[in-house]
Amino acid sequence: MELKDFNNRNIAPGYIFFEGEKAPENGWQIFKRIVKRSIKGELFVGLWIVFREMIRFDIHTVQYPAEKLEMSPRYRAIHKLLRLFESGNERCIGCGLCEKICISNCIRMDTHVDERSRKVVSEYSINFGRCIFCGYCAEVCPELAIVHGSEYENASEQRAHFGLKEDMLTPLDTFKAKQQQEFPGFGALSDNADEFVKKTPLAY
Amino acid sequence: MNETAVVIETIIKAVIVLSVTAGMGAFATWIERKVLAFMQRRLGPMHVGPYGVLQLAADGIKLFTKEDIIPQNAVKPIFILAPIIAATTAFTAMAAVPYFPEFTLFGYKITPIVSDINVAVLYVMGVASVGVYGPLLAGMSSSNKWSLLGAARAVVQMLSFEVVSGLSILAPIMMIGSLSLIDINDYQSSGVTSWLIWKQPLAFLLFAMAGFMETNRSPFDTIEFEAEVVSGYATEYSGMRWGLFFVGEYANMITVSVLVSIIFMGGYNPIWFIPGALAMLLKVSFWIFLFLWVRAAWPHIRPDQLMWVCWKVLMPLAVINIVITGFALV
Numbered sequence: 366m367e368l369k370d371f372n373n374r375n376i377a378p379g380y381i382f383f384e385g386e387k388a389p390e391n392g393w394q395i396f397k398r399i400v401k402r403s404i405k406g407e408l409f410v411g412l413w414i415v416f417r418e419m420i421r422f423d424i425h426t427v428q429y430p431a432e433k434l435e436m437s438p439r440y441r442a443i444h445k446l447l448r449l450f451e452s453g454n455e456r457c458i459g460c461g462l463c464e465k466i467c468i469s470n471c472i473r474m475d476t477h478v479d480e481r482s483r484k485v486v487s488e489y490s491i492n493f494g495r496c497i498f499c500g501y502c503a504e505v506c507p508e509l510a511i512v513h514g515s516e517y518e519n520a521s522e523q524r525a526h527f528g529l530k531e532d533m534l535t536p537l538d539t540f541k542a543k544q545q546q547e548f549p550g551f552g553a554l555s556d557n558a559d560e561f562v563k564k565t566p567l568a569y
Numbered sequence: 570m571n572e573t574a575v576v577i578e579t580i581i582k583a584v585i586v587l588s589v590t591a592g593m594g595a596f597a598t599w600i601e602r603k604v605l606a607f608m609q610r611r612l613g614p615m616h617v618g619p620y621g622v623l624q625l626a627a628d629g630i631k632l633f634t635k636e637d638i639i640p641q642n643a644v645k646p647i648f649i650l651a652p653i654i655a656a657t658t659a660f661t662a663m664a665a666v667p668y669f670p671e672f673t674l675f676g677y678k679i680t681p682i683v684s685d686i687n688v689a690v691l692y693v694m695g696v697a698s699v700g701v702y703g704p705l706l707a708g709m710s711s712s713n714k715w716s717l718l719g720a721a722r723a724v725v726q727m728l729s730f731e732v733v734s735g736l737s738i739l740a741p742i743m744m745i746g747s748l749s750l751i752d753i754n755d756y757q758s759s760g761v762t763s764w765l766i767w768k769q770p771l772a773f774l775l776f777a778m779a780g781f782m783e784t785n786r787s788p789f790d791t792i793e794f795e796a797e798v799v800s801g802y803a804t805e806y807s808g809m810r811w812g813l814f815f816v817g818e819y820a821n822m823i824t825v826s827v828l829v830s831i832i833f834m835g836g837y838n839p840i841w842f843i844p845g846a847l848a849m850l851l852k853v854s855f856w857i858f859l860f861l862w863v864r865a866a867w868p869h870i871r872p873d874q875l876m877w878v879c880w881k882v883l884m885p886l887a888v889i890n891i892v893i894t895g896f897a898l899v
């Protein structure tokens with residue numbers, strides 16, 4: 366294909382315009398239509414297709430609790446508060462940007478200045494009853510402190526169960542065991558992205 | 570003495586037929602789910618027992634322990650009676666159907682048919698049509714508009730397909746000259762070429778279509794099509810009453826499969842090296858599979874299309890078939 370093919374905006378030649386079936390006018394045409402509608406090979410094509418799929422046995426079921434799909438890093442689930450890799454301190458500096466940008470007003474935080482004159486976050490909570498998982502908070506955070514995790518199994522007796530600071534903050538022992546996972550960033554590819562790459566169906 | 574033996578033998582046969590077909594009907598629900606799932610690239614039931622085989626036991630427990638709800642405005646006695654009619658007629662129809670060739674057990678000759686009456690075809694079709702009282706009464710007593718619509722459709726469908734199935738089966742009966750299913754079976758005893766399906770292909774097609782209508786399987790499942798009438802006549806039923814309808818439907822499926830196999834596909838005559846009983850099982854399984862296969866592949870048709878096709882296409886064809894057969898016979 367060359368550039369002039371792309372510049373050709375007249376797509377009509379490839380289109381098939383269907384005029385619709387003409388209404389039958391006399392008895393013979395009605396009869397012909399009945400025969401045409403009654404005896405159709407398409408029915409057997411349908412039978413063959415489902416039978417072929419059965420023989421091929423290309424099953425797409427994910428047996429959920431036993432098997433799980435890998436979540437893409439772009440997936441926006443319950444938030445996580447991360448710690449600094451060097452010191453293990455909380456990354457959040459209490460700047461309040463996330464609280465400010467949140468469009469459903471569901472982040473609440475409390476800060477105070479500790480004895481070393483540093484601002485620390487004493488309380489941080491997200492009301493997941495209102496959060497729309499837009500991802501603005503994670504995007505605005507200058508410290509990569511609040512990020513979206515991929516934990517989607519959040520059935521609970523209380524919707525507050527996931528939204529307090531101690532729920533979201535990486536626990537110290539997880540951190541010490543080097544289990545804290547860095548947020549790969551928005552738009553990151555999933556680990557198994559290669560498997561899904563296909564040739565583009567277009568000609569070029 | 571002899572009469573007592575016959576009575577005891579009949580009772581034993583009836584119990585065996587009843588329990589085996591009910592069991593097979595239950596098993597068919599599992600097969601249906603599996604086959605449909607495979608055709609739709611799913612796995613179907615997997616968790617109860619190996620590959621979900623015990624799913625039917627789980628279903629049974631569920632059906633038996635479920636709360637039995639009778640709607641406030643329903644006509645209670647009729648509401649209770651309807652599923653029983655549906656199930657009993659489905660099983661009664663099997664009384665005149667032979668399943669396997671005769672065999673001897675402990676020196677005693679056994680014919681695997683509950684009762685060899687000489688009007689078996691008439692009997693089976695008659696009892697099967699009485700079965701429409703199940704859906705009809707259920708729909709009318711439920712005080713639910715979907716049920717009522719389902720009942721109306723059931724009657725309309727019955728009136729349409731009964732004509733076709735009756736007329737289409739007339740031609741083979743004219744050729745054989747007997748209404749007994751055993752005679753029909755014996756008529757085709759000289760190999761595959763003597764099957765009636767070759768001599769009466771049109772009658773076979775018509776009867777098979779009528780069979781699909783009779784068991785209200787897709788593409789003719791107008792009377793309980795979810796998208797149009799919720800669950801048709803069975804909308805208000807739950808628990809074991811609904812289960813009875815279900816068992817009746819599957820029993821009907823088995824009866825129709827057996828009928829088609831006997832009348833058109835050589836019945837339980839041995840084919841080449843395959844013994845008769847096995848041949849019969851294979852044929853019936855093929856028909857059950859066909860029911861599921863068609864359900865996975867074809868869309869369903871509207872009730873008006875169903876009536877159109879029955880009265881304007883199939884019935885004239887059946888009559889023409891009878892006329893041609895008559896000319897060929899004289």
Ligand code: SF4
Pocket residue numbers: 466467468469470471472491495496497498499500501502503
């Ligand atoms: S994801 Fe959106 S709605 Fe939820 S807390 Fe963050 S900014 Fe607010």
Ligand code: SF4
Pocket residue numbers: 456457458459460461462463464502505506507508509510511
């Ligand atoms: S934007 Fe980040 S650093 Fe600022 S308060 Fe929110 S979580 Fe803390």
